[in-house]
Amino acid sequence: MPVYHARQIRLSEIGQAVGATIVGRPDTIVSGASSLELAEPGHLAYIDGDRFIKPALASRAAAFVVVRPIAEIDRPQLVIPNPKYIFARIVQQFFTRPDRARGVSDHITQGTDVRIGPDASIWPFVTLGDRVKIGARVTLYPGVFIGDDVTVGDDAVLYPNVTIREGCAIGARVIIHSGTVIGSDGFGYVPHEGRHHKIPQLGSVTIENDVELGAxxxxxxxxxxxxxxxxxTKVDNLVQIAHNVSIGADSILVAQVGIAGSTTLGHHVVVGGQAGLADHIEVGDQVMIAARSGVNRSLASNQIVSGAPVMPHEIAVKAQAIIPRLPELRQLVRDLEQRVRSLEAAKPARKKATGKRHP
Structure with missing residues (x-):
């Protein structure tokens, strides 16, 4: 578990490590890192765009990571592209205490033919099934259950009470947060004579390298x-991914997304919170799906969609803008209908009057 680690370090050393240009005093001592609002004297913070210049002026931070020199600020600056990413690297490298291997606890339960790699940290009350393979430097916190024939790659971290069911594969550097269940049975039933009969779920789950799954x-x-x-791919808390779903590389799934069975997502797909995706559809590469969307059909690559049912985002925005006016528009339609009926009713009388004047 990453732990904040305060230390004293010169700004020049940080700048050299990330390849940044220093504006101001390179011998400034940095003792920590924080946000603009929470920074204390000696802290490093980052400025993510011009709209944060005013908060930066009010910040107590000693130095800033910026994309360009900011003349309004008289404190030292590390100038480098993508300051938010570089700031994350700085925090990881300089202000996060490295984990130390704690070894394998005597209070674990394990089956036969279990293989555990070097420098593992396996806490008490972990359960390892038969033929489990644990890679190097893996951390398993208390209450983790790993079923038969599971493989866990190097440097993976499984937080308390994670369950990995039998036959699943977890890649290297995967992070899985508490309460997550990998490999539970898919929701598959067949109706017969008025009852729902379970379809055996005989497949597995593969979590590829560098995936992070929330709680x-x-x-x-x-x-x-x-x-x-x-x-x-990064998955937020409380997401449901059904059987036979395939999610491409470097995608983002925000909290409470639900993906029904046998749906395929391409790479770099972003799905907003509480969006629902129907079964057996295909979502192309680099699609952005807005929060609370209802995706009931396949989507081609490189588009932004929203709404329920889903539609191109620019159309959905216009449709949403009309909704508050629907009562007014309904009344307008009713008034127009009444006027049309009145005009239609007046036509025979006019024709009759005209016929009398011009025989």
């Missing part, structure tokens, strides 16, 4: 084959 995520095993979460 209380569920990833169901495939009916046959695999449910796959692609390399580098």
């Amino acid at each position: 209380n995520v569920t990833v169901d095993r495939a009916t046959f084959g695999r449910t796959v979460i692609g390399r580098g």
